[in-house]
Amino acid sequence: MINFNGTIVSQDANILTQNRAFLYGDAVFETVKIINNKILFLEDHYFRLMSSMRVVRMEIPMNFTMEYFEEQILSLVKNNSLDDSARARITIYRNDGGYYLPQNNTISFLIHAIALEEKFYSIDQKEYEVDLYKDFYVTKQLLSSIKTTNKILNITASIYANENGLDNCILLNDSKNVVEALQGNIFMLLGNKLITPPVSEGCLNGVMRKQILGLAKKIANLEVVEQVISPFDLQKADELFITNVIKGIQPITKYRKKEFTTKLANELVEKLNEAVRVA
Structure with a gap:
């Protein structure tokens, strides 16, 4: 399951042949860590994402608040029974249309999440x-x-x-x-x-x-x-x-x-x- 524009759908539903993220790399993203149903460093992730969207001139929807950002990620994590410990990635991409020059600057987003084996941070002692x-x-x-x-x-x-x-x-x-x-x-x-x-x-x-x-x-x-x-x-x-x-x-x-x-x-x-x- 993935979270596509706020709706949890099957992963196959997001095969978009005109997706600008796929065609031109026209997307920004954040990867977050969730422990006990809480996003670590939430404010830092949210504000970096907003800053990134402004840099590449994407329109930020009025409803895309930090609370909305948090809600959309945690709803997917909960739906996939990953509340305890997970990593989630939200990718924001410009909507279909145009070639290098987009037809508009509106956005869609996709969130996916997977379980993490370790909840807290640890040092791997092997040679690196x-x-x-x-x-x-x-x-x-x-x-x-x-x-x-x-x-x-x-x-x-x-x-x-x-x-x-x-x-x-x-x-x-x-x-x-x-x-x-x-x-x-x-x-x-x-x-x-x-x-x-x-x-x-x-x-x-x-x-x-x-x-x-x-x-x-x-x-x-x-x-x-x-x-x-x-x-x-x-x-x-x-x-x-x-x-x-x-x-x-x-x-x-x-x-x-x-x-x-x-x-x-x-x-x-x-x-x-x-x-x-x-x-």
Whole structure:
């Protein structure tokens, strides 16, 4: 079952041959985590979605409030008996019509959800190896900071990682600086300084990125900064980790010949779960 424009229907009902999301990647999306029938970081997801729609000049319906956004996702989750723990994705796409130039800017949306095995966040202790992806680069522009369905770079880089026995790849921007990983933002611990690239470098304005920045700033003797990271900096790091809303924190244990500790990542996961339980 899927939620199509507020109505729960069978998945086969949404085969749309004129769908602009399919034809042109004319869509934006949010992926959220639900625990105990509650959307984590609801406001951050909703306002990022609204901002993304404005950037690509989609019309925002008057009824598309945060309460409506929440209701539509949770109604699907409840219908599919996934209230306990789930991930849901809402995709907003411009309605049919036109070629590159749309006939109008009205929108439709689709929501689908699946169960998650783990309710709260945890650290996977297995080896996690990454390397740079240098075939294509992320551009330093506003469109790179929002979640659109134009993800062919991430797809080709994921194939590259799979073909080379890697768990992930680190993406670079057109200035050859570190931007993010394939599925999330990247953080680097160097001494007592925790660094993540600024959004102006072309990285996603991540919801979990925001949570981790806030939690890290409360740790004594830890300096938290947003600054440019070069590929050469990575091998000097004490820790590297990736963040996204579904996984939380994924420590990187190996980059080329350098291996990393996971102490700060473990501490931040504990603080993240404390915040989630209180919220």
